[in-house]
Amino acid sequence: xxxxxxxxxxxxxxxxxxxxxxxxxxxxxxxxxxxxxxxxxxxxxxxxxxxxxxxxxxxxxxxxxxxxxxxxxxxxxxxxxxxxxxxxxxxxxxxxxxxxxxxxxxxxxxxxxxxxxxxxxxxxxxxxxxxxxxxxxxxxxxxxxxxxxxxxxxxxxxxxxxxxxxxxxxxxxxxxxxxxxxxxxxxxxxxxxxxxxxxxxxxxxxxxxxxxxxxxxxxxxxxxxxxxxxxxxxxxxxxxxxxxxxxxxxxxxxxxxxxxxxxxxxxxxxxxxxxxxxxxxxxxxxxxxxxxxxxxxxxxxxxxxxxxxxxxxxxxxxxxxxxxxxxxxxxxxxxxxxxxxxxxxxxxxxxxxxxxxxxxxxxxxxxxxxxxxxxxxxxxxxxxxxxxxxxxxxxxxxxxxxxxxxxxxxxxxxxxxxxxxxxxxxxxxxxxxxxxxxxxxxxxxxxxxxxxxxxxxxxxxxxxxxxxxxx
Amino acid sequence: xxxxxxxxxxxxxxxxxxxxxxxxxxxxxxxxxxxxxxxxxxxxxxxxxxxxxxxxxxxxxxxxxxxxxxxxxxxxxxxxxxxxxxxxxxxxxxxxxxxxxxxxxxxxxxxxxxxxxxxxxxxxxxxxxxxxxxxxxxxxxxxxxxxxxxxxxxxxxxxxxxxxxxxxxxxxxxxxxxxxxxxxxxxxxxxxxxxxxxxxxxxxxxxxxxxxxxxxxxxxxxxxxxxxxxxxxxxxxxxxxxxxxxxxxxxxxxxxxxxxxxxxxxxxxxxxxxxxxxxxxxxxxxxxxxxxxxx
Numbered sequence: 001x002x003x004x005x006x007x008x009x010x011x012x013x014x015x016x017x018x019x020x021x022x023x024x025x026x027x028x029x030x031x032x033x034x035x036x037x038x039x040x041x042x043x044x045x046x047x048x049x050x051x052x053x054x055x056x057x058x059x060x061x062x063x064x065x066x067x068x069x070x071x072x073x074x075x076x077x078x079x080x081x082x083x084x085x086x087x088x089x090x091x092x093x094x095x096x097x098x099x100x101x102x103x104x105x106x107x108x109x110x111x112x113x114x115x116x117x118x119x120x121x122x123x124x125x126x127x128x129x130x131x132x133x134x135x136x137x138x139x140x141x142x143x144x145x146x147x148x149x150x151x152x153x154x155x156x157x158x159x160x161x162x163x164x165x166x167x168x169x170x171x172x173x174x175x176x177x178x179x180x181x182x183x184x185x186x187x188x189x190x191x192x193x194x195x196x197x198x199x200x201x202x203x204x205x206x207x208x209x210x211x212x213x214x215x216x217x218x219x220x221x222x223x224x225x226x227x228x229x230x231x232x233x234x235x236x237x238x239x240x241x242x243x244x245x246x247x248x249x250x251x252x253x254x255x256x257x258x259x260x261x262x263x264x265x266x267x268x269x270x271x272x273x274x275x276x277x278x279x280x281x282x283x284x285x286x287x288x289x290x291x292x293x294x295x296x297x298x299x300x301x302x303x304x305x306x307x308x309x310x311x312x313x314x315x316x317x318x319x320x321x322x323x324x325x326x327x328x329x330x331x332x333x334x335x336x337x338x339x340x341x342x343x344x345x346x347x348x349x350x351x352x353x354x355x356x357x358x359x360x361x362x363x364x365x366x367x368x369x370x371x372x373x374x375x376x377x378x379x380x381x382x383x384x385x386x387x388x389x390x391x392x393x394x395x396x397x398x399x400x401x402x403x404x405x406x407x408x409x410x411x412x413x414x415x416x417x418x419x420x421x422x423x424x425x426x427x428x429x430x431x432x433x434x435x436x437x438x439x440x441x442x443x444x445x446x447x448x449x450x451x452x453x454x455x456x457x458x459x460x461x462x463x464x465x466x467x468x469x470x471x
Numbered sequence: 472x473x474x475x476x477x478x479x480x481x482x483x484x485x486x487x488x489x490x491x492x493x494x495x496x497x498x499x500x501x502x503x504x505x506x507x508x509x510x511x512x513x514x515x516x517x518x519x520x521x522x523x524x525x526x527x528x529x530x531x532x533x534x535x536x537x538x539x540x541x542x543x544x545x546x547x548x549x550x551x552x553x554x555x556x557x558x559x560x561x562x563x564x565x566x567x568x569x570x571x572x573x574x575x576x577x578x579x580x581x582x583x584x585x586x587x588x589x590x591x592x593x594x595x596x597x598x599x600x601x602x603x604x605x606x607x608x609x610x611x612x613x614x615x616x617x618x619x620x621x622x623x624x625x626x627x628x629x630x631x632x633x634x635x636x637x638x639x640x641x642x643x644x645x646x647x648x649x650x651x652x653x654x655x656x657x658x659x660x661x662x663x664x665x666x667x668x669x670x671x672x673x674x675x676x677x678x679x680x681x682x683x684x685x686x687x688x689x690x691x692x693x694x695x696x697x698x699x700x701x702x703x704x705x706x707x708x709x710x711x712x713x714x715x716x717x718x719x720x721x722x723x724x725x726x727x728x729x730x731x732x733x734x735x736x737x738x739x740x741x742x743x744x745x746x747x748x749x750x751x752x753x754x755x756x757x758x759x760x761x762x763x764x765x766x
Contacts, residue, residue: 110517111516114517114518132514226714227712279623282714285599288605292605435515435733435734436734439733443732452716
């Protein structure tokens with residue numbers, strides 16, 4: 001069955017609305033996500049036969065490219081396939097030095113820029129991680145590239161291309177975006193007599209449902225607060241904000257947004273005290289609580305779009321082979337909106353296009369590499385290639401392709417529908433709130449929920465570090 | 472010419488030079504740079520410090536007031552004691568027992584040494600599964616034997632035990648092999664003479680084996696103490712970020728946490744300096760206490 005193109009159009013409309021929503025906030029503009037879905041299967045075959053046409057390509061150029069499409073990244077093989085096709089088409093060579101996007105990788109990228117050994121093309125985060133090399137003028141803005149190559153990234157909606165927090169210019173050409181929402185184990189909901197939450201889900205309903213689930217002998221929420229409190233942190237704060245002001249870091253706990261931050265932490269503490277998190281939530285790792293969710297021991301899981309495939313993998317007898325998917329097991333999982341409280345609507349999601357392709361100054365200044373680098377990025381962000389990466393996620397494409405539901409599993413289709421009903425996408429404020437400032441409320445979450453540190457003190461300490469940082 | 476070629480020491484310096492340069496570049500220079508960095512403001516990993524901290528020693532005063540530093544020092548001290556008694560002590564016990572059996576000694580040697588060849592990270596993951604709360608091996612066994620409630624082996628109450636047990640277990644084999652080698656060097660005649668004089672097996676161990684193993688045991692203790700200061704990968708794999716409630720930090724894991732997770736790089740440098748000082752002081756104390764004897 002083919003999903004109507006209308007859905008895709010609606011999604012684009014939703015994103016247009018969200019653009020306005022994300023305009024404010026600390027001059028560190030939030031990016032927004034195009035919720036359009038794209039098909040993969042048939043198009044994969046098509047694109048394999050017909051490579052996208054890009055501007056130009058001179059043979060014999062060797063490009064050093066670093067991306068995060070490596071290791072367990074779901075797009076590692078897709079990336080490899082397309083850069084090899086580009087090599088074949090142009091006669092150029094890609095020296096691929098991609099690695100998993102962890103702290104070591106980030107350090108490597110920063111060090112490479114510091115020591116002048118940066119790559120020619122880099123697929124990297126567009127948040128605060130990129131501030132240093134943008135500030136140092138070591139990458140070229142899209143605007144500057146367009147001065148010479150007017151069609152560069154012209155297939156993408158400029159409004160959805162995130163701007164740098166350094167100078168409010170766009171540098172990274174995005175491919176695929178992310179969203180965060182609440183996954184649900186419907187089997188537990190049925191056993192506890194709880195209805196599937198919808199678009200108008202409130203915090204009160206949520207806590208009532210949690211109690212029912214707990215009374216039925218299950219763990220209501222799968223979360224490792226001692227390891228990854230990030231999603232709860234983000235939404236608990238967002239609950240007291242709106243998409244317009246969510247990306248504003250408060251100056252203190254006394255201002256309106258600051259009070260919301262404290263209230264958000266208090267809400268998590270209340271959930272902990274009510275016993276809605278796993279008993280070992282302070283000592284467990286994220287993968288342990290995720291296993292609780294997939295094994296039918298916990299009902300709700302707050303996580304990101306990347307977990308759609310993770311849940312499907314958990315329903316496969318061979319995690320690497322989608323053909324071994326137990327469709328009946330997967331049908332017991334659903335995805336919905338995070339319960340709302342005083343500020344945002346439940347349908348206001350966290351999400352965005354958080355990474356993209358940069359062309360470095362080193363490549364731009366090299367007459368041999370300039371055209372090849374532009375051509376490579378244009379190819380990898382073309383209308384044909386982007387859908388292969390974005391899959392059921394989001395992208396910034398102007399021409400949203402039709403969606404063929406046949407190539408998606410049930411949870412992916414549910415995700416598409418959930419995203420279709422969203423009213424806005426806002427970037428995570430934690431991307432602004434990095435490093436040491438996070439410690440009191442992220443790593444300090446166990447202290448907050450156990451009461452050894454008050455939410456006020458923890459939030460204020462984090463804000464003090466944030467605002468006193470002159471780095 | 473003849474034997475004179477051996478009197479010319481100049482070529483020796485030439486051959487020593489590569490190793491010396493290597494040490495300078497990869498050990499001494501980073502070490503002294505680390506001391507300088509601990510007094511500077513460093514934006515992020517991979518970047519150099521450009522301005523001095525105000526005051527320049529602020530990271531060192533922070534060390535004195537940081538509660539996690541106290542926790543990590545306390546845990547490291549416990550780890551040192553555990554390694555001395557848990558690793559060297561058990562290794563000695565096992566070595567004495569294996570030394571007294573006639574057949575199968577080689578099998579035991581291999582079995583006890585085996586954990587050393589497995590990477591600490593892999594062992595960390597393995598013990599993570601063993602101590603898992605929900606579906607861990609130990610909790611499953613306890614449930615099988617009728618226990619109703621699961622034990623959270625990684626909770627604050629049990630965390631140190633759960634962390635130190637695998638560390639201890641991993642290195643027992645290492646010291647076992649060293650001690651067995653030492654035991655093999657003790658002449659059989661001494662035992663025979665003692666047996667003729669009517670010494671019991673226990674007395675032979677106490678009056679012959681232990682004194683003659685003194686130097687070997689001293690080496691083992693020095694290695695164990697310095698090793699305990701470097702323990703990192705297994706605890707970090709099992710208890711990242713000092714989980715739970717920052718109660719499992721060791722000096723090494725806390726330095727890593729500050730540098731890689733918190734990204735307070737210059738404070739991480741100060742912690743590194745503290746670890747070096749601690750290592751030097753502890754090893755000197757241990758060397759003074761467990762001085763080797765000349766026989």
